[in-house]
Amino acid sequence: MRVHIDQEKCCGAGSCVLSAPEVFDQREEDGIVVLLDAAPPAELHDAVREAAAICPAAAITVEQVERV
Amino acid sequence: MTTVEPIDVEDGAGTVEAVGSVGTLGTSGTTGATPTPTASGPGSTHLASESGLVVPVGRGDGCPFDPPARVERVRREQPVVRARLWDGSSCWLVTRHQDVRAVLGDPRFSADATRPGFPFLTAGGREIVTNNPTFIRKDDPEHARLRRMLTADFMVKKVEAMRPEVQRIADELLDRMTDGRSAADLVAEFALPLPSLVICLLLGVPYEDHEFFQRRSGILLSLRSEPEDIRTAQQELHAYLVRLARAKRERPDDAIVSRLVARGELDDDEIASMGRLLLVAGHETTANMTALSTLALLRNPGQMARLRNDPPLIKGAVEELLRYLTIVHNGLPRLATEDVTLGGVTIRAGEGVLCTLNSANRDDEVFPDGDVLDVGRDARRHVAFGFGVHQCLGQPLARVELQIALETLLRRLPDLRLDVPFEEIRFRHDMGVYGVYALPVAW
Numbered sequence: 001m002r003v004h005i006d007q008e009k010c011c012g013a014g015s016c017v018l019s020a021p022e023v024f025d026q027r028e029e030d031g032i033v034v035l036l037d038a039a040p041p042a043e044l045h046d047a048v049r050e051a052a053a054i055c056p057a058a059a060i061t062v063e064q065v066e067r068v
Numbered sequence: 069m070t071t072v073e074p075i076d077v078e079d080g081a082g083t084v085e086a087v088g089s090v091g092t093l094g095t096s097g098t099t100g101a102t103p104t105p106t107a108s109g110p111g112s113t114h115l116a117s118e119s120g121l122v123v124p125v126g127r128g129d130g131c132p133f134d135p136p137a138r139v140e141r142v143r144r145e146q147p148v149v150r151a152r153l154w155d156g157s158s159c160w161l162v163t164r165h166q167d168v169r170a171v172l173g174d175p176r177f178s179a180d181a182t183r184p185g186f187p188f189l190t191a192g193g194r195e196i197v198t199n200n201p202t203f204i205r206k207d208d209p210e211h212a213r214l215r216r217m218l219t220a221d222f223m224v225k226k227v228e229a230m231r232p233e234v235q236r237i238a239d240e241l242l243d244r245m246t247d248g249r250s251a252a253d254l255v256a257e258f259a260l261p262l263p264s265l266v267i268c269l270l271l272g273v274p275y276e277d278h279e280f281f282q283r284r285s286g287i288l289l290s291l292r293s294e295p296e297d298i299r300t301a302q303q304e305l306h307a308y309l310v311r312l313a314r315a316k317r318e319r320p321d322d323a324i325v326s327r328l329v330a331r332g333e334l335d336d337d338e339i340a341s342m343g344r345l346l347l348v349a350g351h352e353t354t355a356n357m358t359a360l361s362t363l364a365l366l367r368n369p370g371q372m373a374r375l376r377n378d379p380p381l382i383k384g385a386v387e388e389l390l391r392y393l394t395i396v397h398n399g400l401p402r403l404a405t406e407d408v409t410l411g412g413v414t415i416r417a418g419e420g421v422l423c424t425l426n427s428a429n430r431d432d433e434v435f436p437d438g439d440v441l442d443v444g445r446d447a448r449r450h451v452a453f454g455f456g457v458h459q460c461l462g463q464p465l466a467r468v469e470l471q472i473a474l475e476t477l478l479r480r481l482p483d484l485r486l487d488v489p490f491e492e493i494r495f496r497h498d499m500g501v502y503g504v505y506a507l508p509v510a511w
């Protein structure tokens with residue numbers, strides 16, 4: 001799995017951080033999303049998919065990659 | 069000083085409910101005025117989808133925790149319909165989860181209430197937005213520019229670090245409430261002062277002034293306030309916050325208002341508008357969620373017992389309560405700026421839309437048995453905080469406050485019970501933020 005974020009779109013309410021704190025964080029200065037792990041391990045995939053689904057600004061996209 | 073006491077709402081059909089834009093929180097105004105049908109509004113070409121609904125739709129005699137039965141029926145039968153507003157104009161009512169997310173997540177739907185055709189649920193609602201609107205009623209990029217001045221203060225890490233402080237406030241309030249007594253009004257002594265103290269601390273607003281701003285935010289949120297009273301309340305609150313901004317210029321501290329002043333990018337009016345939004349949004353919402361959640365748990369003793377026996381359930385339970393109760397209950401307003409097809413109908417540019425969050429949160433497609441409160445359910449996809457770029461800025465704070473308030477209450481008061489018959493509880497049908505006016509409890 002490959003995770004992409006779009007910091008322009010992000011509105012900083014942090015739902016992704018609640019869902020997958022190992023993968024997403026928020027920038028100290030303005031709360032905008034930062035990616036901690038662009039290729040998270042399999043056990044986090046569900047949490048990442050949930051984060052992408054609940055992101056209100058469609059700032060998270062998930063790409064399924066054969067064997068990363 | 070113009071004040072309006074909350075007015076009793078008669079039961080029965082036709083009961084008016086609040087308008088739910090957490091706009092400057094809320095839209096308000098006269099209800100009950102005879103609608104004057106206007107000549108062919110933008111909706112007149114859509115007779116096929118005309119629903120006969122007049123919004124805001126009342127709950128009538130239905131369960132006070134459920135959305136109005138007529139809105140639920142519309143969601144099942146005709147999810148995007150025309151509805152009529154107080155002034156005789158019409159707009160689209162969007163009721164399903166997927167459609168509500170589609171509208172609120174789509175930049176072709178504007179939140180700018182100064183655009184012609186923007187739907188207002190009351191006359192007072194229009195009054196609010198014409199007066200120093202801030203980012204909740206603006207579109208990007210201006211919305212994003214202003215919102216991003218605040219996102220750091222409400223981000224998850226910052227708010228999580230406030231837990232000990234929020235816990236201390238919760239404990240002190242309960243110490244005082246239970247000191248030598250066995251009954252009290254939970255709204256006045258716990259549910260309201262908790263978020264109010266927290267938001268005052270964050271903003272740098274003196275809590276001693278709480279009667280002043282709580283009264284005024286009550287007027288702004290009431291659907292029954294006259295437009296003149298709305299204007300007065302709004303101006304008084306605004307003037308108060310302008311004075312506060314000036315005072316911070318003289319004596320800075322490290323709270324939000326002072327830091328906005330120090331940035332030097334905003335004038336005092338802009339700072340006051342933001343402060344007003346945060347002040348009203350920051351305590352009425354969490355306060356009502358706390359009291360209404362407590363009542364919902366008291367009415368569902370099985371769920372309450374589950375939560376008491378398994379405290380780690382609290383995080384998920386708060387999401388479920390947000391879903392089940394959806395206190396911003398009257399529909400978020402937007403305006404189409406282009407033609408958009410949704411749920412089989414075409415919404416034309418210039419037409420208004422109301423997205424009913426409460427019906428979306430009961431949508432069986434997403435939440436099986438949605439009418440059942442189940443604290444063990446995964447409710448994270450609820451839209452109680454809205455969706456899209458305007459999704460609640462304060463949601464991390466609301467979550468922490470609600471988790472602490474409810475956990476502490478259940479833990480410290482194992483015999484908590486209602487102190488009046490359920491039928492005597494007065495629900496806030498006539499307010500933009502739903503809840504109860506008072507919650508007499510004993511322990």
Ligand code: HEM
Nearest residue numbers: 203204349350353354357396400453454458460461462466
């Ligand atoms: C249970 C508690 C709360 C609920 C249910 C709630 C609900 C909402 C909803 C539905 C919106 C979207 C309005 C729209 O799109 O038109 C919103 C926006 C907003 N809320 Fe909350 N809210 C809560 C607590 C808070 C708190 C504690 C604050 C903090 C200070 C806050 C500040 C805001 C702000 C500033 C906005 C405007 C965001 C924007 O337009 O970008 N809310 N809220």
Ligand code: SF4
Nearest residue numbers: 010011014016033055
């Ligand atoms: S959920 Fe989306 S909008 Fe919110 S912080 Fe994460 S990326 Fe940004």
